[in-house]
Amino acid sequence: MPRRVNMKPAVILAVYLAICYVTEGKRFERCEFYKYIKSGLDGYMGYSAANWVCLATHESGLNTMAINNNNGQSSDYGIFQINSKYWCNDYKTAKAVNGCGILCESLRDDNIANDIECAKKIAKQSGGLSAWVAWKKFCKGENLSKYTAGC
Numbered sequence: 001m002p003r004r005v006n007m008k009p010a011v012i013l014a015v016y017l018a019i020c021y022v023t024e025g026k027r028f029e030r031c032e033f034y035k036y037i038k039s040g041l042d043g044y045m046g047y048s049a050a051n052w053v054c055l056a057t058h059e060s061g062l063n064t065m066a067i068n069n070n071n072g073q074s075s076d077y078g079i080f081q082i083n084s085k086y087w088c089n090d091y092k093t094a095k096a097v098n099g100c101g102i103l104c105e106s107l108r109d110d111n112i113a114n115d116i117e118c119a120k121k122i123a124k125q126s127g128g129l130s131a132w133v134a135w136k137k138f139c140k141g142e143n144l145s146k147y148t149a150g151c
């Protein structure tokens, strides 16, 4: 009779890899991020791409995995720290609106195309980048040349 192969380690490994795959995020380099967003965001609503680099730098450190809780009320997700109360669904925020019609968790992977689409919607519906506290605090009215320098 052939020996039975113990499948358990293989199954555990497969599950582990599946989880890694699903939740894999990345930290962008500054110029890498700038080059990625330049075509889609530069000039959008009159804001230069440097504004978005500044915004994302101060919101998430350019880390797509970023997640932060707002006093237990809601959470902010991904590179633009998009809020679960108004823009995405995380299944745990009371009276959430989900304005972008997406799962919050999908904002944390390494594909930021949906993050950009949602950020544009937020900017449009909020009348600009003032919707982001970090932009108002660190970017508004500042000399932003350092965010694109050398890119």
Ligand SMILES: *[C@@H]1O[C@H](CO)[C@@H](O)[C@H](O)[C@H]1NC(C)=O
Binding pocket: 143, 144, 145, 146
């Ligand atoms: C912004 O900062 C850069 C680098 O420090 C400088 O060269 C440039 O003249 C500044 N621009 C303005 C409008 O102050």
